[in-house]
Amino acid sequence: MRATSLLRLLLICFYLLSIHTFGAAGVGDKLEKGQNLTDGDTLVSAGGSFTLGFFSPGVSTKRYLGVWFSVSNATIACWVANRDQPLVDKSGMLVFNDLGSLVLLDGSRRTVWSSDFSGGASAAAAQLLVSGNLVVHNGSSDVSLWQSFDHPSDTLLPDMKLGKNRWTGAEWQLTSWRSADDPAPGDYRRTLETKGLPELVVWRGNVKTYRTGPWNGLYFNGVPEVSAYAGKYPLRATTSPWEVTYGYTAAPGAPLTRVVVNHTGKAERWEWDASSWAWTRIFQGPRDPCDEYGRCGPFGLCDPEAASSGFCGCVEGFSFGSPPAATPPAQEVKGTTCQRHAALDCAGGTTTDGFAVVRGVKLPDTQNASVDMGVTLEECRARCFANCSCLAYAAADIRGGGDGSGCVMWADAIVDLRLVDMGQNLYLRLSKSELDDHKRFPVIPVAIPLASIVIILLVVFAIWWRRKRTIIGAIPQSHAMAVPLVSLAIIKDVTGNFSESNMIGQGGFSIVYKGQLPEGRTIAVKRLKQSVLTTKGKKDFAREVEVMVGLRQGSLVRLLAYCNEGKERILIYEYMQNKSLNFHIFGNVNLRASLNWARRLELIQGIAHGIAYLHGGSGDNVIHRDLKPGNILLDDEWKPKIADFGTAKLFAVDQIGPDQTIVVSPGYAAPEYARQGNMTLKCDVYSFGVILLETLSGRRNGGMQGLLSHAWGLWETNMIAELLDTTMVPLSESEPELLSKLTRCIQIGLLCVQETPCDRPTMSSVVSMLTSTASQIDRPRRRPPLDREGFVPSDSSHGLETELLIPTTTIDLT
Numbered sequence: 001m002r003a004t005s006l007l008r009l010l011l012i013c014f015y016l017l018s019i020h021t022f023g024a025a026g027v028g029d030k031l032e033k034g035q036n037l038t039d040g041d042t043l044v045s046a047g048g049s050f051t052l053g054f055f056s057p058g059v060s061t062k063r064y065l066g067v068w069f070s071v072s073n074a075t076i077a078c079w080v081a082n083r084d085q086p087l088v089d090k091s092g093m094l095v096f097n098d099l100g101s102l103v104l105l106d107g108s109r110r111t112v113w114s115s116d117f118s119g120g121a122s123a124a125a126a127q128l129l130v131s132g133n134l135v136v137h138n139g140s141s142d143v144s145l146w147q148s149f150d151h152p153s154d155t156l157l158p159d160m161k162l163g164k165n166r167w168t169g170a171e172w173q174l175t176s177w178r179s180a181d182d183p184a185p186g187d188y189r190r191t192l193e194t195k196g197l198p199e200l201v202v203w204r205g206n207v208k209t210y211r212t213g214p215w216n217g218l219y220f221n222g223v224p225e226v227s228a229y230a231g232k233y234p235l236r237a238t239t240s241p242w243e244v245t246y247g248y249t250a251a252p253g254a255p256l257t258r259v260v261v262n263h264t265g266k267a268e269r270w271e272w273d274a275s276s277w278a279w280t281r282i283f284q285g286p287r288d289p290c291d292e293y294g295r296c297g298p299f300g301l302c303d304p305e306a307a308s309s310g311f312c313g314c315v316e317g318f319s320f321g322s323p324p325a326a327t328p329p330a331q332e333v334k335g336t337t338c339q340r341h342a343a344l345d346c347a348g349g350t351t352t353d354g355f356a357v358v359r360g361v362k363l364p365d366t367q368n369a370s371v372d373m374g375v376t377l378e379e380c381r382a383r384c385f386a387n388c389s390c391l392a393y394a395a396a397d398i399r400g401g402g403d404g405s406g407c408v409m410w411a412d413a414i415v416d417l418r419l420v421d422m423g424q425n426l427y428l429r430l431s432k433s434e435l436d437d438h439k440r441f442p443v444i445p446v447a448i449p450l451a452s453i454v455i456i457l458l459v460v461f462a463i464w465w466r467r468k469r470t471i472i473g474a475i476p477q478s479h480a481m482a483v484p485l486v487s488l489a490i491i492k493d494v495t496g497n498f499s500e501s502n503m504i505g506q507g508g509f510s511i512v513y514k515g516q517l518p519e520g521r522t523i524a525v526k527r528l529k530q531s532v533l534t535t536k537g538k539k540d541f542a543r544e545v546e547v548m549v550g551l552r553q554g555s556l557v558r559l560l561a562y563c564n565e566g567k568e569r570i571l572i573y574e575y576m577q578n579k580s581l582n583f584h585i586f587g588n589v590n591l592r593a594s595l596n597w598a599r600r601l602e603l604i605q606g607i608a609h610g611i612a613y614l615h616g617g618s619g620d621n622v623i624h625r626d627l628k629p630g631n632i633l634l635d636d637e638w639k640p641k642i643a644d645f646g647t648a649k650l651f652a653v654d655q656i657g658p659d660q661t662i663v664v665s666p667g668y669a670a671p672e673y674a675r676q677g678n679m680t681l682k683c684d685v686y687s688f689g690v691i692l693l694e695t696l697s698g699r700r701n702g703g704m705q706g707l708l709s710h711a712w713g714l715w716e717t718n719m720i721a722e723l724l725d726t727t728m729v730p731l732s733e734s735e736p737e738l739l740s741k742l743t744r745c746i747q748i749g750l751l752c753v754q755e756t757p758c759d760r761p762t763m764s765s766v767v768s769m770l771t772s773t774a775s776q777i778d779r780p781r782r783r784p785p786l787d788r789e790g791f792v793p794s795d796s797s798h799g800l801e802t803e804l805l806i807p808t809t810t811i812d813l814t
């Protein structure tokens, strides 16, 4: 025993000695006084992750001193010394000067860069640490006189900080390169804002371009997706009398990572993927148009799903000044700002105002907000209520769960508010009249059989008709399945003249209102936006309706009636109490929990049945074209109801020009459609696959296909079960059957999202795979086969597809 431990000790001593010897020779990770480092020499951190030396970025021939990742073939520099003082040749040299500073000299021995530090200390050594930090110290003490982590370039590594040293006033910030080949400070900076709540902001000059939303105790409120890798790279924000900083660390064994503000102003997180020997981008912000700072103006609310309305709306109690009705929606927004409907009533210590909740948002800019971490949300409300200049409040910390704690109060405009998955609630001060208005429309659960709704509508129609004594329309009798054509006047009647308070949803092409029938029953009234309806779409509307009403299946939402009067095109559906799938699977923990695993599996089956029916079960081959969780409604028994089938075709198809939004939402569009516009049944299969994977993982795929690449990665490493939504109650050991059902389901999802359309199964075979547990299923393949033939549909069934809209319409309703 004793002998072996002595041996071990000797070995350790030898090891330490050998490291020291390397250092003394100027090889390894250290440069000492009297030594020099010339172009071609490098220092390599212990463990080998980082290299310091001279390099030329991209196509540039200029030479820079920097620290880069040793692994990647291309030089990915994470720190550059002489950013705006490039050397023109390879004659640079790094040495200690007589004053004891580390300096970079050019060919004529002029100083182009130096590690400045104050005080009379004299540096004797520079060392590249395991973390990639270059530190300069006096040789005998570990206290650094200077370190590169205090002078960031465009990259934040684990253990670095952004923010402010309150003691010295020093600030740590990232500055982008000027271009991919030029490390000189560029247009963009990324800082930690320290007024209000801490949050990361990208600036272009003095203008904010993107913010992450305030720190909520766990992550930055506007980017909840970072919690997906918070286990690997724990985030931390520190607020103390000494500093307000943000940084992250790397858990042991986690892959190399870096956060960069790129020369185009994008904040990105990259992760080294050793298996593919490449960097993978796992986060990028801004992500979508709603991340553009202040896009919708003060009191605006940006909705990333509302592309056709320019993404912008106003918070409750506000609306755009007076939008010119005739102009396209994107222009509507410009030049108009949200105006308050009814003035607040608060003065001299009394008020009749109240608060409305704006749910699920990235909280507005807190630059001018006042923050108190030490109170409850209830006290926060009381304070805001009592102070007439308080316009809104929210919880400042969500760690305790529930509604959160702490208090942030806004006294000036609400700026840069957007909807975001797992967002927070903002409580907005509104006049009493606005709030009363809101309360008039309680949610009434309903599930009305088709027959009774038709009867109700007919009764309403009859009453109205008698009252007006005017003939307003004809109910088509030609078709056994005909759906009632109702007049605009009736619809106005049941929706309070399309009152804003009855608005329950806004999609790209339509606004959905809740309608109250005389006995208090509820219907969903979908008013198509005329501004985006194509000329052809208008013509084909009636035919479309006729086909839609012929489609009847338990998983499709039922069309109850329609209106086609003047310029109005309106569809009336059953009202779905439980909103849409995205609301639950991407919502907060409680919303997610409302869909347990068994329910999710049932939902997926139901959706598959519905699409299979669209794809041929009805006799027609109907392509939905815009399948996404937002189009899957849930009834009061959590059964899925596919909505919007066919309507996507009414829009935009003949409008797709150079800068038009494509109809299918990014993240759900099959690659062949996104690339070449080939719309086939297999595009729906692809979208279904994405929905399936999103439903089980609780994560959005997004335009960058983040979820899919994650899922393929797990699949290839046999860890597919890790895709399952981690916010759900973990599967217990006693449920091996459920786990195998779930992984089988994921495998089916991956089959559906294969690159090559003909590799994807048909929806009917998806249904049989989902319903039988015994049958063997194929192993999905990630990569497309090399021959491009794969993109040509070879399946004979493709030729039989008919688009829902048949241009040779004979019905004329004008």
Ligand SMILES: *[C@@H]1O[C@H](CO)[C@@H](O)[C@H](O)[C@H]1NC(C)=O
Residues within 6 Å of the ligand: 035, 036
């Ligand atoms: C740099 O160091 C090498 C030995 O390591 C030495 O031969 C050379 O003279 C030094 N150059 C300068 C300019 O000090």
Ligand SMILES: *[C@@H]1O[C@H](CO)[C@@H](O)[C@H](O)[C@H]1NC(C)=O
Residues within 6 Å of the ligand: 073, 277
């Ligand atoms: C990087 O270099 C390695 C080893 O030399 C090589 O296998 C790999 O293909 C290279 N990767 C790229 C993207 O050039």
Ligand SMILES: *[C@@H]1O[C@H](CO)[C@@H](O)[C@H](O)[C@H]1NC(C)=O
Residues within 6 Å of the ligand: 122, 138, 139, 140, 141, 143
């Ligand atoms: C280095 O600094 C430490 C304190 O920071 C001091 O005690 C020590 O004497 C210094 N060594 C040299 C060689 O200057």
Ligand SMILES: *[C@@H]1O[C@H](CO)[C@@H](O)[C@H](O)[C@H]1NC(C)=O
Residues within 6 Å of the ligand: 180, 262, 263, 264, 266
């Ligand atoms: C910067 O971001 C843009 C936009 O995402 C991307 O195309 C580009 O490759 C990035 N540049 C660098 C140097 O990472």
Ligand SMILES: *[C@@H]1O[C@H](CO)[C@@H](O)[C@H](O)[C@H]1NC(C)=O
Residues within 6 Å of the ligand: 365, 366, 367, 368, 412, 413, 415
């Ligand atoms: C904060 O106040 C300053 C000074 O009044 C103003 O310029 C700025 O726009 C305000 N910021 C926000 C986000 O409201």
Ligand SMILES: *[C@@H]1O[C@H](CO)[C@@H](O)[C@H](O)[C@H]1NC(C)=O
Residues within 6 Å of the ligand: 370, 387, 388, 389, 390, 409, 410, 411
């Ligand atoms: C009311 O709020 C404003 C803005 O936050 C603040 O300046 C003022 O001190 C508050 N008044 C009282 C009485 O708390």
